[in-house]
Amino acid sequence: MKFYYAPGTIAVATGLLLQESGLEHTPVAVDFANAVQTKPDYLAINPKGRVPALVTDQGILTETGAIAEYIASCAPEKNLVPTDPWQAAQMRSICYYLAATMHVNHAHGPRGIRWADSDAALADMKAKMPQTMTDSCTFIEENCTFAPFVMGEAMTVADPWLFAICCWLETDNVDVDHFPKIKAHRAMMAARPSAAAIRDYGLLTKDFA
Numbered sequence: 001m002k003f004y005y006a007p008g009t010i011a012v013a014t015g016l017l018l019q020e021s022g023l024e025h026t027p028v029a030v031d032f033a034n035a036v037q038t039k040p041d042y043l044a045i046n047p048k049g050r051v052p053a054l055v056t057d058q059g060i061l062t063e064t065g066a067i068a069e070y071i072a073s074c075a076p077e078k079n080l081v082p083t084d085p086w087q088a089a090q091m092r093s094i095c096y097y098l099a100a101t102m103h104v105n106h107a108h109g110p111r112g113i114r115w116a117d118s119d120a121a122l123a124d125m126k127a128k129m130p131q132t133m134t135d136s137c138t139f140i141e142e143n144c145t146f147a148p149f150v151m152g153e154a155m156t157v158a159d160p161w162l163f164a165i166c167c168w169l170e171t172d173n174v175d176v177d178h179f180p181k182i183k184a185h186r187a188m189m190a191a192r193p194s195a196a197a198i199r200d201y202g203l204l205t206k207d208f209a
Contacts, residue, residue: 001018001024001026001054001055001056001057002025002026002028002054002055003018003025003026003028003052003053003054003055004030004042004045004051004052004054004055005027005028005029005030005051005052005203006029006030006031006037006051007029007203007204008167008203008204008205008206009032009051009052010051010052010064010103010164010165011064011164011203012160012163012164012167012198012203012204013068013157013160013163013164014054014064014067014068014071014160015027015194015198015203015204016164016189016192016194016195016198017067017068017071017072017157018071019193019197019198020078020160020194021071021072021074021075021078021080022075022078023071023074023075027198027201027203029202030042030051037051045060046062048062050062052064052067054067054070056070064099064161065095065096065099068080068157068160069081069157071157079154080155080156081157082151082154082156087151090151091150091151091156091157091158094140094144094150094151095157095161097136097139097140098161098162098165099161101136102136102165103165105129105132105133106129106172108125108126108128108129108132109125109126109129109172112125112126129172130172130173130174133168133169133172133173134174134175137169137174137176137178137179137182140162140182141179141180141181141182144162144181146184146185148184148185150162150185159185159189160189160194163185163186163189163190166182166186167204167206167208169182186208187208189208190204190207
């Protein structure tokens with residue numbers, strides 16, 4: 001498999017899951033600084049011009065959720081998705097919140113142009129983003145188990161996903177000290193061998209251990 005990523009993006013979640021799963025793959029950097037994601041060669045891989053993208057023998061997968069579920073299904077012995085249907089649904093509830101709310105809250109800062117054009121609207125979104133990200137952290141802090149993982153004693157696909165988003169908190173002007181569970185979870189994930197592996201090839205650009 002080939003795994004297309006850009007440093008510091010949500011692709012961190014996929015990179016960690018690939019390492020945790022033990023699946024053989026080749027990481028391929030997409031140079032956002034030179035807008036490689038907008039060029040025909042990469043658009044042929046992911047027409048959305050975003051990362052991550054995972055090229056498999058069966059075809060190309062995009063979107064973190066789809067990729068995460070695929071990785072989990074290819075390494076069932078890792079139990080990255082709970083076998084209990086209720087627990088699996090609870091995990092997906094967290095993941096969908098991360099994708100549809102928390103990640104979008106973040107994007108309103110650096111990616112506001114997706115939703116608005118006027119300088120005033122962009123400024124409003126950017127100004128509001130620290131509060132909405134803080135609200136998301138409050139929800140996660142109060143509603144996830146963290147014992148020590150998001151769902152309890154075992155890692156699931158929710159953990160790398162949450163970690164990837166929480167790597168942005170300082171730049172989003174969120175006071176992480178107000179969220180001790182999230183802060184401890186982030187440090188724990190950053191200290192795992194999987195994090196060291198993706199740090200070595202440049203996907204993870206911060207060290208929270």
